[in-house]
Amino acid sequence: MKITRIFFLMVLTTAIISCNTKHNKEDANIREDTNLSEESQMLYPSDVISFFNHWNLILGDGANVGQAVDFEHKQFFYTINEGDQNWVVYKAPNAGGTHGTSHNTRTELAQLKKWSPMTEAKLSATLKVMNVSVSGDDSKKSAHSVVVGQIHSADGHENEPLKIFYKKYSDHTKGSVFWNYEINTAGDDNSGRWDFSTIVWGDIEVADPESNYFPEEPENGIELGEEFSYEVEVKDGIMHLTFTSKGHETKKFTKNLITSEYTNADDIPDGEKGVERENAYADEGLFFKQGSYNQTNEKANGAETFGGDIQKQYETGNYTEVRFKEASIYVSEDAVSNEGYFIKNDDL
Structure with missing residues (x-):
């Protein structure tokens, strides 16, 4: 047993x-x-838009991650699927690590090579803005806005001949799309620099709390989540801009980048003081930028930053988010033919 x-x-x-x-x-x-x-x-952003070998990527915490091929970051840079469409998501909180001398956070691409405005260069994108900061100083043009495309100079004062903005006040359903040209200030002192803005859709009116004036919602504006496209082409010193969106009038603009309109004090708008060098950006190397460049930061009174707590900013709507479904870049071979035309990290 x-x-x-x-x-x-x-x-x-x-x-x-x-x-x-x-x-x-x-x-x-x-x-x-x-x-x-x-x-x-797993789908990386470089699987959706196959051009990331042309750029370095800056994240919303200030990190420069280099070329973002087979790379993602769940807080700042990743893909999302909506039905049969994949999107590349760029997010940036109001406050976080910044890059270079900027006070603004960004999750943004910076082109690796620069080019002359006398050659041919193109940048295009189809995108939608999903969020801009709900807080900020309403009297400042940059509050509640995000820059979704740029041309930046890598030389001289390192000014910006193009910034494409989307801006929406918190109690509005529709926002505005506009672009800025920054004068390339004459002389060694850049303190007199200024921008002029051109409307695409919506308006560029700014609130004036002292007089209790607040802009009305733009009738022809763009809503959050509404797609629009831009194409930037620079050729023979002229910048050509085209903006399209379903249900909106197509808008086209041109701007001379090598001959200035603002060389005399009598030429500049009231309230501005700087004059531009006669040949504008003709002698400088330029490069593209694209992504989510948050324009509401700690310098804008009333912007909520929660001590830099990124998750808290995301939870309360104090961030920018831009989604791209298509983008392309082209620069003619003669524009990037020598080593001197590579961008240094300090230029980004």
């Missing part, structure tokens, strides 16, 4: 061990299959 009991226990133990081993193996297979499935379904 004793031997029988021992034999029974041995058989039972072996069965239990065998059963556990079988389940553990099955569990391992499930985990392996799940991992393989996740890996096969």
